[in-house]
Amino acid sequence: MSERVIPGRTGDLIALGAADALWAGLPTDGTVPRASAAFTCSSANARAGYVLLGGRVVATLKAGDGQWSVPETEVRRAALELNAVEIDYQDLVRIGPFRGAPKKERIEGTLLQWRQRITRILQELGGPEQAAQCEGAGPCHLAGIDWQRILVEQTRDQTEQTWWLPRAAVRVLDAAEHAETRWLQTARTHQISTAVTEPPSHNQKVLATYGRQENPDGPTAPMRPYNGELQGQLYSVLSRKPGTSRKVAGWTCAICRTAPAAVLDHCHEHDYVRAPACHSCNAQERPDHLYSNDIRVASRYTRLLDTHAADWLRHWHRCPGCRARITLPLPHLAAWTAHVGCRSLRPTHHDAHNSRARKPCGVLRVSWTGSQNAPRSCLLTVTVDFCPSGEHRVLAQVPYREAAKQFRIWLAETAPAVAAEAGPDRLDGLPDQSRPVIVDTSSEGLALF
Template sequence: MISPNLACDIFTDATRGASIPLYPEELLRTKSHILRRHGHIVVGDAPLRLYKHKSLWKYDERDVRRAARTLADVGVVADDVVEVVLPEERSYEERLAEDEEIRDRGWRGWISSWMYNDARRKLSADERPYSEWGEWRLIGESGLPGGLTWDEFVSTRAAARRRSSIAGTLPLELLTRSEGRWWLPRAYVDLLDRWEQVEEDLIERARMCSRCGVRGPRWGGWRTSTTRGYVTMCPPCSGAAFTAYTGHLRGVAYGQMRARRLRADDYLCRLCQSSRASVWDHCHGHDLVRGPVCAGCNTLEGKGVPISLLQRPEVVEHLLECSRCRKERTLPPRFHATVVQAFLEAEARHASCPVKPQVWRWETTEHGHVFDLHCSRHWTKKWRQEVPTADALVLVRDFVERALAVGQPKAAVPPPRTASDTAAPA
């Protein structure tokens, strides 16, 4: 077993003469959201399984060398090319209307999305409002949308090679345009098609519950982290295999957990109630245990969008598993501005206009939280408002009181007014 860094070095050395432009750093992408899909990194058409050992991800060196030889042997003939038809941009509504099973458009869709995303970024950088973009999706003479030129597209992508790689390769270095069409070497297109099939097979295999064989969600909904990597278990099997947490550790200091020798992975995640827990979550402000959570829920609670989290009753309930937060009627500091923002969205108005404003957080200072407000009906009416820290704490306290009283708080529902009622400009 070798580390990802050593695997990357071995792969780089073994593929120096390859005719395909490669991105060996693909082997370093071992973050949980990548591996949660199916537990492999696929380079070319070779799946490289990752193994967990002492909380670190490892590759089998034989797999790495075998994949490197396979890619090094792929022969690209410059004159033997085939046309590549790229899918058109679709609106958000159009994508939602599709069947969930076919939303992924494959490697052709990836290349297409790069083009449209960079076209949008170019128009945004010009500070032109969306209403003036016109038919920006139309393809120009360069074959790119939104007036994007090939040099602009390539230079932008070259600055972010990780975001321009597919299957550990760099397709834009082989992509050409002639006679109004896109072309790629035949051998390379065949390789990417095989990569698509390998990915699909791995995803399908990872959907099956390892205990009862029931087919689960496509994108890792039943995948749970263990000391040896990710496994797939349906909620009934997880519920039967792991102990439900009953809150019996509320008030226990996180620093005492090692001495108690209690393993989080003996429990069911108290947030999603469907996966095996992997860590003990705790309140960083008070250093008190909240409960066992799985890796996905732990990341969501720590890095998720606060406004979305506070609209989920189970998340608020989990945050209040900290006995000090419950007693003091407070939440972790990163949620305070969100509670204030929800209050302003519900209560602040531009003069006598009945329409709720759009509220954006501008900054948080030692004195309070500052927001930019725009009247949704009178768009030219904009103002900045500061809510003092003391008033913000009152709003948070009211939010927690309602959460404890009814169990289903809504961040969009305003708490009672405080001493500093919002005042919009005339």
């Protein structure tokens, strides 16, 4: 990466204005757009002692003349990390709007709860197009990322406008939120521990942290892999225990094993905790509910039940209830029935872009009557929506017991190791009656609990 002459540079420190120019002007080898005012825009926290660049916390220093500066090497390092992120616009995560008003950030001026920040900005400005046309209306970046340039707007149910970001960008922003949380926790702990002594200057505190470690996220313990510590525990009990959220944040996501965990993914039928997960994996796992008993089988089910089926089946069967009954929660079993069990029934149409190819018709949707607690009367109905010719409606009606039987056969063929661990003799004391389906669509599960 070539060196550039930066105005206002003193040694390894550069002024905030020069840092803005450096961050936006460095060569961009990746696909995540960098913002032009990452240090001076109102969503930055340079004057609070740090800035967020991608998933990295970078300390800021105040010179004797009152001018704020930032280490140039850290800016370059953060840019290199962001350049390595590859965006796939076929792999999107919905970030809003969701039911209910967006919650206010817990600490004013921070990146915490960035989803709610984006939702509030777009709602105030009337949507992505108006936001892009409205100069100076508010911060256009988060963690130095120009999120407006990669935001995708989609129409749901032909009326509702929804907002999506590529999963790769969501992972970066989740990492930034986690890094900022740890930074602020460390700062508060340091303030308490030094309250009885003469408080050091701001520069002394920041330089001490900056000098102790390469990535100044604070002297907290490194994230640890999840090894089943919460196996067999109930979410309704854990969610009420003090300190659970801090404990969860100490694990890496049990699904992707790279991002920091942020939520406790759990079975909504049996209430057992599956594992700590990051926001991105939790959103990928959640069924796309249209109504309490009706879900759309989104494209992400190709990953869940095809390319990464064994990993996701193992994760779902972390619930002792699902593992003992060799099945899935009803919404997931319904999605499996539509996506896999009825695959041969789904019509195809000629692809307008390729005359020799055919593509699946419309969008799959599956609804059900009754529940898994009354399997005799539970019926799954698989439907095709948005057929180009309007000729397809109901593809199949599958009784719950038949769907569960077919899933067991498929599980043994697809993930024999997972199937071998399942069965009613694997858990003593399992309740005779599982809980009714609990659909969590009020906030899309974005809060920790």
